[in-house]
Structure formats: C-alpha cells, structure tokens
Amino acid sequence: MSTPDDEYASRLVETPYGRLHVRDIGGTGLPIVAMHGFPDDSRIYDRIIPLVTPRRVVALDFSGFGKSERGQETTLRPGQREAELSAVLTELGIDRCVLVGHDASGAVAVNFTLDHAESVDRLVLLNCYYGDAPSLQFPELIRLLGDPDFKPLADALMDDPKMREWILAHTQARFGYAVGDPDGVVAASVVPQWFGEGTRSDALVAIRAWTAALFPDLEVQNRRIADGDLATLTVPVTVAFGEDDPYLNPEVARHIAHQFPHAALHLIKNASHWPQWEQPEQTARLILGDED
Numbered sequence: 001m002s003t004p005d006d007e008y009a010s011r012l013v014e015t016p017y018g019r020l021h022v023r024d025i026g027g028t029g030l031p032i033v034a035m036h037g038f039p040d041d042s043r044i045y046d047r048i049i050p051l052v053t054p055r056r057v058v059a060l061d062f063s064g065f066g067k068s069e070r071g072q073e074t075t076l077r078p079g080q081r082e083a084e085l086s087a088v089l090t091e092l093g094i095d096r097c098v099l100v101g102h103d104a105s106g107a108v109a110v111n112f113t114l115d116h117a118e119s120v121d122r123l124v125l126l127n128c129y130y131g132d133a134p135s136l137q138f139p140e141l142i143r144l145l146g147d148p149d150f151k152p153l154a155d156a157l158m159d160d161p162k163m164r165e166w167i168l169a170h171t172q173a174r175f176g177y178a179v180g181d182p183d184g185v186v187a188a189s190v191v192p193q194w195f196g197e198g199t200r201s202d203a204l205v206a207i208r209a210w211t212a213a214l215f216p217d218l219e220v221q222n223r224r225i226a227d228g229d230l231a232t233l234t235v236p237v238t239v240a241f242g243e244d245d246p247y248l249n250p251e252v253a254r255h256i257a258h259q260f261p262h263a264a265l266h267l268i269k270n271a272s273h274w275p276q277w278e279q280p281e282q283t284a285r286l287i288l289g290d291e292d
Contacts, residue, residue: 010067013060015087017080020060021067022088025049027056030121031094032287034059035085037103037128038142039207040189041066044102048276051284058097060088062105064206065193072205076213078220081108082115095119100287102126102276103248104210107221114229124238124287125256127248127273130230131221135251138214141171145211158204164194176244176272185277230259237263240286242271242278 012019023042032055034045042059043066049057061068062084077083085108089097099120101109106128113120129136138146144167145154157163169179172186181187193203224230237260241253250267257263266286271278 013088013091015084017063018069018071023059025057027054029055031056031097033097034100035105037105038210039193043189047280048284065203076209082112098122100124117235120235122236127241127245131225133252133255137247139171141167146214185274240266242275243267244272
C-alpha cells in the first residue's frame with residue numbers, strides 16, 4: 001500500500017525491505033523507470049525528467065537512500081535490489097517499461113531484464129558495470145568499502161566526518177568534477193548520502209551494505225555471462241556512457257555492449273560519470289530511443 005509523500009509526484013511504497021520513496025511523474029506512453037547507484041539517489045535524474053515529458057517517469061530511491069526509509073540492516077540480501085524494483089512496479093501497476101540503470105543499478109537493471117524480459121521494452125545502461133572487464137576500475141573509495149580485508153580501515157574513515165569529506169572530494173576530483181560546486185550532481189545527490197540533510201540521517205549503513213556486496217555480485221554476473229544469459233537476450237539495449245569517466249570508461253561500455261545481441265553503443269562527449277546531469281538533452285534522447 002502506498003502513502004502519498006507529495007501530492008504531485010512522491011509516494012512511499014511498501015517492500016519487504018522497508019518503505020521506498022518513489023517519484024512518479026504522470027504521463028503517457030511506456031513509463032521510463034530510472035534507478036540510481038551508490039552513493040547517490042533519484043535526484044541524479046532531475047535534469048532528465050523535464051526533457052522526457054509527457055512520458056511517465058518513475059525514479060526511485062533504493063532502501064536506505066534518498067528519502068527512503070532508513071534501516072539498520074548491514075547486509076544486502078541476494079536479489080534485494082531487484083525485489084525492490086519489482087515491488088515498485090507492482091505497486092504502481094507497471095507491467096512494461098523502459099528500464100534505466102546507472103552505476104551499480106546497471107547490474108540490477110540487467111538482472112531484472114534477464115529474469116523478466118516481458119516487463120522491459122528497452123534497457124538503457126548509463127556508466128555502469130556488469131561482471132569483470134579488462135579496463136574496469138572502481139573508485140578507490142568504492143574498492144576500500146568493498147574489500148572485507150580493509151573493513152577496519154573503512155570503519156575508521158567512515159566514522160571521521162573530516163576523512164569522509166576528504167575521500168569524497170578526492171573521488172569527485174578524479175571524476176573530473178569541481179570540488180564544492182553547489183550546482184553539481186555531487187552536491188545535489190551524493191553529499192546528502194554521506195552527511196545527511198535537514199532532519200534526514202546519512203545513508204552510510206546502506207552504502208556500506210551495497211558496497212560490501214560488490215565483489216560477490218560481480219562473481220554472480222560473471223557466471224551469468226559465462227552461461228550465455230546476456231547473449232540470448234532479445235530486449236534492445238542502449239549503452240550510453242559519458243566518455244570522460246576514468247573508472248567506468250568507454251572500454252567498459254564497449255565490453256558491456258558486446259555481451260548483448262541487440263545493443264547500440266553511444267559515447268557522450270563532455271560528460272563523465274553522470275551524463276544525465278552533464279548532458280541531459282542528449283541523454284534524454286537516448287533514453288527515449290531517438291538516437292538508436
């Protein structure tokens with residue numbers, strides 16, 4: 001049962017993993033369902049939403065992130081993110097959509113599409129990963145949080161707000177973004193997850209749970225690739241990467257696109273990790289399928 005959080009667009013959806021905040025912008029045609037990765041939230045799509053109307057757009061905050069309910073569960077269950085997505089689609093009565101995944105939610109989008117191909121008209125992957133790739137790199141911060149051998153060090157860093165601020169600024173600069181830009185995607189969507197905002201607490205528990213599952217999830221993804229699951233998918237796939245991302249880079253995009261039989265690859269100029277923020281017009285056209 002959903003509970004209105006905002007009369008126009010926002011609601012809370014009950015899932016087995018807590019209440020998820022969902023922005024549901026009404027419109028016509030196939031809905032566009034957009035997901036975020038770690039550590040940001042649905043606001044990474046703020047510049048896209050006005051450009052794809054009058055299509056219906058659904059942007060969700062996964063459990064523990066954004067305006068979703070904060071829990072204390074330190075372990076991400078296998079298939080949890082896919083189950084959260086499924087609960088949202090069921091609650092909103094969406095039986096078919098254009099599914100957009102970015103960063104870590106790219107893997108969620110792929111898994112969901114493999115298991116529920118009838119529910120996905122087209123799959124759009126923005127600067128994400130799926131399984132290992134020769135040129136794949138994760139930000140130092142994510143590798144630190146994902147490696148269980150470094151847990152004591154990660155605990156110490158995350159407990160110190162000044163160190164949190166330093167390592168976030170380091171990552172921001174490595175992506176090529178100006179540190180402290182008040183109009184940037186980091187200020188809008190990332191910083192609140194690390195430090196909270198208003199009366200809402202930070203999302204550190206959720207960040208730690210998702211990053212801890214990173215390497216085990218990669219092994220599952222590798223197995224699905226080896227089993228040929230991606231090679232037999234008939235759903236059209238759009239792979240669109242900001243070409244200046246030093247981590248989830250153009251070679252990763254090419255590697256991912258190569259796994260699917262029906263994939264169109266687009267490298268977006270003058271964009272790094274969040275092309276939907278830096279080049280929203282072109283990214284919106286790709287999501288709508290206007291350039292495939």
